[in-house]
Amino acid sequence: MNTSIEAEKQNIQPDLALVRHSTAHLMAAAVQLLWPEAKFGVGPAIKHGFYYDMELPVALTPKDLERIESKMRELKNKKLGYERIEMDIDEAIADMTRRNQPYKVELLQLLKEKGSTAVAEETGDSEAVGVSSDQGVEKVSFYKTGEFVDLCRGPHVESTKQIGAFKLMSIAGAYWRGDEKNKQLQRLYGTAFNTKEELEHHLWVLEEAKKRDHRRLGQELDLFTFSDLVGAGLPLFTPKGTLIRDLLEEFVQSLQEPLGYQRVHIPHITKNDLYKTSGHWDKFQEDIFHVSGKSGEDFCIKPMNCPHHTQIYASRMRSYRELPVRLSEVTTVYRDELPGTLHGLSRVRSFTQDDAHVFCMSEQVREEALRIYSIIEGFYRPFGMELSVQLSLWDEQHPEKYLGTPEIWHDAQEQLRQVLREKGVEWTEVAGEAAFYGPKIDFTAKDALERSWQLATIQLDFNLPERFNLEYIAADGHATRPIMLHRAILGSVERFMSILIEHYAGVFPTWLAPVQAMIIPIADRHLDYAQQVQQTLQAVKFPSPLSSLRVEVDYARESMQKKIRTAQMQKIPYMLVIGDKEAESGTVAVRRRSGNDLGAISLEALAERMKTEVLTRSDLA
Incomplete structure (x- = not known):
């Protein structure tokens, strides 16, 4: 098609x-x-x-x-x-x-x-x-x-x-x-x-x-780049862009780790047999990068992670007392996209998934799906993105496109309906939009321009456990098949960043800004105090993994007005101007990137203000 x-x-x-x-x-x-x-x-x-x-x-x-x-x-x-x-x-x-x-x-x-x-x-x-x-x-x-x-x-x-x-x-x-x-x-x-x-x-x-084009803003704000020597669709992230990636990853981890998710790590290549067993080979082999080694075996670069995670689960027999097993990983996958389809960060050949898979008993599906739902709600709330919900069903007229029996599909779809009923949300149902291995709840986020983006997902899978013969020992002592849930919060980190850059027009809230404050000394004699201010603010620590405030000093031999304009062009939330008066009083003259002048503020009050913005993930007026 x-x-x-x-x-x-x-x-x-x-x-x-x-x-x-x-x-x-x-x-x-x-x-x-x-x-x-x-x-x-x-x-x-x-x-x-x-x-x-x-x-x-x-x-x-x-x-x-x-x-x-x-x-x-x-x-x-x-x-x-x-x-x-x-x-x-x-x-x-x-x-x-x-x-x-x-x-x-x-x-x-x-x-x-x-x-x-x-x-x-x-x-x-x-x-x-x-x-x-x-x-x-x-x-x-x-x-x-x-x-x-x-x-x-x-x-x-x-x-x-x-x-x-x-x-x-x-x-x-x-x-x-x-x-x-x-x-x-x-x-x-x-x-x-x-x-x-x-x-x-x-x-x-x-x-x-x-x-707001993220390709232009990404270059202007020094977030990512591409290289002809590396190849199209293979983005390179600068320290500032990597910092934003890390902050997004840490945010997801802070929401899911209290709910029992454990981190794992998998290799980037695999034998083809893994995807032949999973069923992905027949569906996606044209999109897979193929590699060969000295062994003569056929390998490929992983286009998805779920088959690998099944093998971690299958590494030993599990007891029903251990379930649910919740495995999570932020890792890059690779797909051989056509050159004409590549577009900035939104369509690439290497992209990073905040992937997680839950292996559970049938009676635990509802609760696990609700847990994932709560993570999704918690993640999108600070971004001010309104979520709408779609239940993606299989196409009963073309069962050959899917794995599993009609009975399995009808049961899986009804379980997800029960989750949505319990949440009390409105949703639409669309036939033919399911993954080939199971139905899913898809979340669409609306950005500042009222554009809709399909991002988060909860997917129910009865098929991979069957194909990989996954089991656990039930309470009655018999080997039983677990149910598998796939979940993604951001979807692809790269694509989410492209959306986020355009959503904010590059004007990131304080907690996401690579540089949160730029100290602007008016003259060279103010440099010593500027460095003291930087050290004081950087000493403000947050509960892991939020670390400390990110503050820099503008050492350029330029006028104060030009330094302010430069900081505004870089969309830095706070500009801290320092002259004789500020150095004597132990304060800083604070300007917001919006042009709002907050006047002279003590370092303690400024640190508390910025700390509040970081911890609440919302900017103060």
Whole structure:
């Protein structure tokens, strides 16, 4: 399946999907009027709008988007209808051949021979192909808008007057049917909303997102870098970036270790046999980095950790008295992503998981899932990210995509429903979104720009214990199969950092800021006192693992104003200005990065203020 397209289509509101798909047809109709030779591929609604792939006699420019948009408005004002036309498949093939639409003919031939499911999987455009079917189809539907006729299952709005506000956004290249061996088409992206206000808000979010781009801020704030010699998708973290990683890791540990989680450590390579036994090999072997050694055995670099943790559990027989066994680890995994999909920290080839796996008895599942739920709530609370919950179920129509029997799946899904009922939260259920080994509770966090990100997860797994023959001795003395829970809080540390950088626009709260205070001596004669202030503040200790305050002195031979501007550009929470008055009184003149001047403050009062912000993980006004 064209997974990049599928990813773009997630979480579209039904009414917006209708408007956006109808707008895609309107755009194609406008293009056809401007370039009658145009040949059309597919044009689905996606998460942030719509697109249409097409072959044109010219290479489009941003100016052409303005022409197309103008023509779209002209057609919209004509209040054109979306007329549904049904045809026999052979009649449709003949009609599209006559219209010189080879890509539509190709889709129709595929529909005739393999059915709509095959077309949807190859193109990612389920709207174009009708009801899901693994058998060849005999009839298809088209929609006519003005002079434009398109293969489409619908539905659409009744007429173009019901299309709201829209804007064409960009031009990209896309291989036909996602295959680089095929011709590259031009992909026109657009966005559409019900109202002008919604469109303007979306455009503001996009503009704000550019300002907050974690790739730019990561360089400006010296958090991470990439090297051509190391390779694409393999980030290198600087001391400041590593500090933020460590703080996030320590935060998770502080929440989970009181609940009985124990740390483990596993190697980064393994024999292929591990993943063949787990079932991951058949599902993911194309995404795995393969290595070979002197032994002649086949090895790979680990793309996930759960199979390794099963082997720690299986290292000796367990008693029911020992369960639950809770194993946790923060470790890097590696996946062979396509170069074109890599994007800063959000899509990389090496990423770090705050991974944990719980092995328990069936009667302990509810309590363990609730414990994980409490960790997730505690972790996201300081970031001010609103969480929404989704229960991801298997697709009963395609059991071949999953491991385990229908009975196992139904039982596992019901256990997770019970957890959500006990939490008293609202949730949605989505079929086909489960992991191949079990259902899961997925948590989506909303950032400062109201963008949604799927991050934390609780996954129930009856299958790996079965495949690895994991056992414990039950109270009645019989060997019994444990149940396994997978859990992630951040998901990927790298991806979470990319989200966090953009959520805060690089303005990290005091507890996360790599440098929490910059001491700014006005003249060289104030350097001795500046160093005393630094030593005093650094001596303030916190309960492990929060360590001490992170304070630096600006030794540059620059004006005070320039030093303040530099600290503000680095988004340091506190600037401590020191002159003759402060040195004599044993105080510091405190400025916040926001520009707020707090005036002269004693070192004791400042230390207590910063300590409070670190311990509560929230900045004071």
